[in-house]
Amino acid sequence: MSEAATELFEDVDLPAVRSALLDWYREDHRAFPWRETTDPYEILVSEVMSQQTQLGRVVDAWEDFLDRWPTTADLAAADRGEVVAFWSDHSLGYNNRAKYLHEAAEQIETEYDGTFPETPEELRELMGVGPYTANAVASFAFDNGNAVVDTNVKRVLYRAFSCPDDDDAFEQASSELMPSGESRDWNNAIMELGGVACGQKPACDEQSCPWREHCDAYHSGDFTAPDVPEQPEFEGSRRQFRGRIVRALGEHDALALDELGPRIRVDYTPNGDHGREWLRDVLAGLADDGLVELETRDDETVARLRR
Known part of the structure; x- marks a missing residue:
């Protein structure tokens, strides 16, 4: 691995990242x-x-x-x-x-x-x-190729791993990510990811992106990319609040609803339109995606990141 790729993936669980993408692709993809x-x-x-x-x-x-x-x-x-x-x-x-x-x-x-x-x-x-x-x-x-690098792949790498907008960096990152002997499925999978889940307008939750847990953009809410110079509209979106929840839970071991709510939106009121029921619904989606664990303590719902 090059020095740049080593630094880029220093805190990334590469086997988990690879398995998640390949499983997602093999389970369901566009039929051509x-x-x-x-x-x-x-x-x-x-x-x-x-x-x-x-x-x-x-x-x-x-x-x-x-x-x-x-x-x-x-x-x-x-x-x-x-x-x-x-x-x-x-x-x-x-x-x-x-x-x-x-x-x-x-x-x-x-x-x-x-x-x-x-x-x-x-x-x-x-x-x-x-x-x-x-x-x-x-x-x-x-099944004898190198890692593909096209516009879609660059967008994915830039968002998911904060890869620098540089052709050599994209080449090195793509090569390091691709598992040995898997060029057929891997290249199809990462291009499919960029085509359906990580397009110019991202559809992370709608397409069950397998890299949400690992993705810098998903956690930060910033989905700009080399071919997306302006921030896609997401202010007030469910995706924005999911990102805020992940960040808040990353800073705390566990939070009850009324502790978490005010940390992710200023208009949170326990019994209001954007209160406990709304927050439970957003958390349920994160739990279904394997990102969050929910438990009940003394009749209170408590959320934590899944380890």
């Missing part, structure tokens, strides 16, 4: 057909199509493309003009991607005897395949 295959050609097509194109729009185009050209041999034998026309007809963006994909298929057939190279370094020799795409194909097809 290219996640159900390890065919490198099918994955390459999905990666090229997905560049600056919403994934929901890619599904039909990806299926139609593979129906028409199911192998690299079929694509290499196709007329390039037909491939470019397909790209344009399906509104997939820059047509030169279609040209490069066709040329890459020709390379596979003529230079590699129809067999895909398996490492990121070798895959970069294909036309139009840059570092990110090469690593994605190596990861998802061969």
